[in-house]
Amino acid sequence: EAKRAGRGVVRVFDESMDESIRFRRQIEGGLSQAIARGELKMVFQPICSHSDLEVTGFEALMRWNSPEYGPISPAMFIPIAEESNLIHELGDWALDEALAMLNQWPGQYVSVNFSPRQFRRTNFVGHVVERTQHAGVEPNRLQIEITETAIFDNAERAADTLYRLRQMGFRIALDDFGTGYSSLWNIRRFALDCLKIDRSFIDGMGRERESAAIVHSIIHLGKALGLEVVAEGVETEAQLQALRVAGCSHMQGYFLSRPVDADVATRLAEQRHLMPVEEPVPATVSD
Numbered sequence: 001e002a003k004r005a006g007r008g009v010v011r012v013f014d015e016s017m018d019e020s021i022r023f024r025r026q027i028e029g030g031l032s033q034a035i036a037r038g039e040l041k042m043v044f045q046p047i048c049s050h051s052d053l054e055v056t057g058f059e060a061l062m063r064w065n066s067p068e069y070g071p072i073s074p075a076m077f078i079p080i081a082e083e084s085n086l087i088h089e090l091g092d093w094a095l096d097e098a099l100a101m102l103n104q105w106p107g108q109y110v111s112v113n114f115s116p117r118q119f120r121r122t123n124f125v126g127h128v129v130e131r132t133q134h135a136g137v138e139p140n141r142l143q144i145e146i147t148e149t150a151i152f153d154n155a156e157r158a159a160d161t162l163y164r165l166r167q168m169g170f171r172i173a174l175d176d177f178g179t180g181y182s183s184l185w186n187i188r189r190f191a192l193d194c195l196k197i198d199r200s201f202i203d204g205m206g207r208e209r210e211s212a213a214i215v216h217s218i219i220h221l222g223k224a225l226g227l228e229v230v231a232e233g234v235e236t237e238a239q240l241q242a243l244r245v246a247g248c249s250h251m252q253g254y255f256l257s258r259p260v261d262a263d264v265a266t267r268l269a270e271q272r273h274l275m276p277v278e279e280p281v282p283a284t285v286s287d
């Protein structure tokens, strides 16, 4: 009866568990070779001012093209790397790649994602300082992006780490803001420069009064606290207009630019402003 049915269910469940564990192991194995095999690259997504689309910075995002599985999203492989020590190797590689770009860009900052485990590593501050000095760049051109998950566990220690990073001159951004736990408490307590509004709120702005209200509140709060606020995931003209009304100072999203390769990023950095997406075709000068 129940026992028999139960056993069937358990067996199916176990098989799918096996499957997913095996898959994770394969991903882990592939990832551990990915750097040496040159399968990873960094792409860069412009972050720009709302007023005149000036490119003020770039978010560095990792890409993995696996020979076995094709392109795999970091949303899938970063959490796997995070569960092993691989995250340190991948993260160090990403940081070095991102820092190297700064020597080619006239004045923008680069914003690098750090997972909770990276952030909590022993002597994280010393490590970042060392890599930055090695690259020969000013600390104020590196923005460290962390999520609330990274600071929630051990708030005391996190506050100290952020304080010291900021003392050294690094910029600190709280990523995916609004989705984490105890958001308001965190921004009061931690040394921050920037809030990145999670793209789920931007996505909801046109549809739900709630999302629009939250976006407005975050922008107000950020301003009142002297923080830069970046709206993530801006995909439409309508969202851009709504953010203008809300008084948002900075934006990032497919409507402005997808993440691009290093050489394209350098061209955008030199050009300094993103061209309007629908640029009017210049009238032909006739004689």
Ligand code: C2E
Residues within 6 Å of the ligand: 045, 060, 061, 062, 073, 074, 075, 078, 091, 094, 113, 114, 115, 175, 176, 199, 232, 233, 234, 235, 252, 253, 254, 255, 259
């Ligand atoms: P994130 O840090 O929140 O990065 C923003 C994500 O939103 C990126 O996804 C970006 O490509 C995507 N995005 C940007 N604009 C739009 C838009 O208009 N619409 C939509 N739908 N998406 C947009 P991506 O590159 O797939 O990265 C996913 C996540 O993986 C990142 O989220 C970050 O948490 C993690 N990640 C990526 N690269 C690294 C890395 O080098 N180190 C670490 N630790 N994590 C990374």
Ligand code: MG
Residues within 6 Å of the ligand: 059, 113, 145, 175
């Ligand atoms: Mg990010």
Ligand code: MG
Residues within 6 Å of the ligand: 175, 176, 196, 198, 232
């Ligand atoms: Mg984000």
Ligand code: MG
Residues within 6 Å of the ligand: 176
């Ligand atoms: Mg995210």
